[in-house]
Amino acid sequence: MPYEVRGVIARGEGREVSVENVLVPDPGPGEAVVAVQACGVCHTDLHYREGGISDDFPFLLGHEAAGVVEAVGEGVTGIEPGDFVILNWRAVCGQCRACLRGRPWYCFATHNATQKMTLEDGTELSPALGIGAFLGHTLVAAGQCTKVSPEAPAAVAGLLGCGVMAGLGAALNTGAVTRGDSVAVIGCGGVGDAAVLGAQLAGASTIIAIDVDDRKLAWARDFGATHTVNSRENDPVDAVRDLTGGFGADVVIDAVGRPETYRQAFYARDLAGTVVLVGVPTPEMKLELPLLDVFGRGGALKSSWYGDCLPSRDFPMLIDLYLQGRLPLDKFVTETIGLDDVEESFAKMGRGEVLRSVVVL
Ligand SMILES: NC(=O)c1ccc[n+]([C@@H]2O[C@H](COP(=O)([O-])OP(=O)(O)OC[C@H]3O[C@@H](n4cnc5c(N)ncnc54)[C@H](O)[C@@H]3O)[C@@H](O)[C@H]2O)c1
Ligand SMILES: [Zn+2]
Ligand SMILES: [Zn+2]
Numbered sequence: 465m466p467y468e469v470r471g472v473i474a475r476g477e478g479r480e481v482s483v484e485n486v487l488v489p490d491p492g493p494g495e496a497v498v499a500v501q502a503c504g505v506c507h508t509d510l511h512y513r514e515g516g517i518s519d520d521f522p523f524l525l526g527h528e529a530a531g532v533v534e535a536v537g538e539g540v541t542g543i544e545p546g547d548f549v550i551l552n553w554r555a556v557c558g559q560c561r562a563c564l565r566g567r568p569w570y571c572f573a574t575h576n577a578t579q580k581m582t583l584e585d586g587t588e589l590s591p592a593l594g595i596g597a598f599l600g601h602t603l604v605a606a607g608q609c610t611k612v613s614p615e616a617p618a619a620v621a622g623l624l625g626c627g628v629m630a631g632l633g634a635a636l637n638t639g640a641v642t643r644g645d646s647v648a649v650i651g652c653g654g655v656g657d658a659a660v661l662g663a664q665l666a667g668a669s670t671i672i673a674i675d676v677d678d679r680k681l682a683w684a685r686d687f688g689a690t691h692t693v694n695s696r697e698n699d700p701v702d703a704v705r706d707l708t709g710g711f712g713a714d715v716v717i718d719a720v721g722r723p724e725t726y727r728q729a730f731y732a733r734d735l736a737g738t739v740v741l742v743g744v745p746t747p748e749m750k751l752e753l754p755l756l757d758v759f760g761r762g763g764a765l766k767s768s769w770y771g772d773c774l775p776s777r778d779f780p781m782l783i784d785l786y787l788q789g790r791l792p793l794d795k796f797v798t799e800t801i802g803l804d805d806v807e808e809s810f811a812k813m814g815r816g817e818v819l820r821s822v823v824v825l
Contacts, residue, residue, distance in 0.1 A: 471599030477515035491537035501618035504528035526598030530622035555607030631658025633771015643667030656719035664688030
């Protein structure tokens with residue numbers, strides 16, 4: 465018997481989302497149905513709604529989720545009904561060239577459910593990031609479920625499923641921040657503040673938070689920023705250099721993903737430093753840089769997909785740190801909301817009022 469649940473649908477570019485009935489099939493081979501308990505609103509959901517990711521409408525939004533496994537299909541091992549899981553968008557295949565070289569965090573052939581969730585009239589839905597979790601039950605590939613301690617509240621745990629993991633991993637994995645480093649983070653939303661937190665966890669001694677909104681900068685301080693710069697009022701490149709002995713930061717993380725912020729990141733870094741792009745640009749954006757500067761400044765220009773995380777390695781570890789009181793993940797949850805409030809949460813995100821609105825089901 466398929467499940468009939470309400471889900472948040474984006475039907476066209478720039479159109480407000482609607483809550484509609486969705487049919488979720490029973491899990492087939494290698495699949496699982498998860499009763500979603502909480503799902504955070506990520507800026508990437510808004511990118512989907514605006515047509516910035518693809519034009520595969522209608523989208524089923526939501527992808528930062530945790531819940532309880534309801535049913536598993538044939539051949540599923542490793543999870544069973546009743547398990548508390550975080551959903552991930554990197555269910556590694558084990559077979560692709562990245563996996564075979566021992567770099568599963570790059571997996572180029574990640575698994576999603578084979579069957580489709582549909583609207584009542586049979587229209588197939590495109591689930592955001594292969595998840596789609598603003599709905600009561602969702603269908604995923606079993607490998608998209610990572611079992612973690614059920615002691616963690618779902619609203620907190622789910623955030624590791626995307627933005628918070630991406631930010632933490634941008635600092636810890638992609639940027640390889642280490643003790644004594646100087647780090648600057650441009651854009652202090654959920655992703656950027658997680659990068660600030662990751663830099664602190666890694667032992668960075670100077671952590672400069674940059675945003676255009678003073679409220680965001682105050683929150684960034686709360687996550688461990690040692691300095692803040694409002695880049696509407698001060699040139700962020702000059703400010704980072706001033707705060708780092710005139711040189712620039714060892715690692716600069718762009719958690720906005722626009723040509724102007726990337727350029728700031730590029731020039732705010734020390735010689736041989738690292739730029740990490742974790743914010744997601746849209747298709748029309750173009751970047752122009754003097755090639756001589758790319759060469760002459762050296763170092764590494766990296767992108768961070770999902771914080772180069774490996775869910776099976778990182779989610780349980782980060783939840784353990786949270787439960788030990790060493791990772792204040794609950795500070796990311798600004799508010800909990802219902803399915804009908806997702807559109808309003810995009811507006812709040814735009815006004816800078818929230819780090820994360822989390823839908824609780
Ligand atoms: N790489 C990944 O795997 C991954 C995962 C999740 C999200 N993302 C992306 O990360 C980005 C941030 O996501 P979020 O959920 O934190 O968004 P958000 O809207 O919560 O935060 C964005 C922040 O950037 C600030 N900002 C906007 N323009 C700025 C500018 N010009 N200079 C400085 N700050 C500026 C805003 O004030 C806000 O605080 C988005 O592009 C999102 O799609 C990437
Ligand atoms: Zn693979
Ligand atoms: Zn996301």
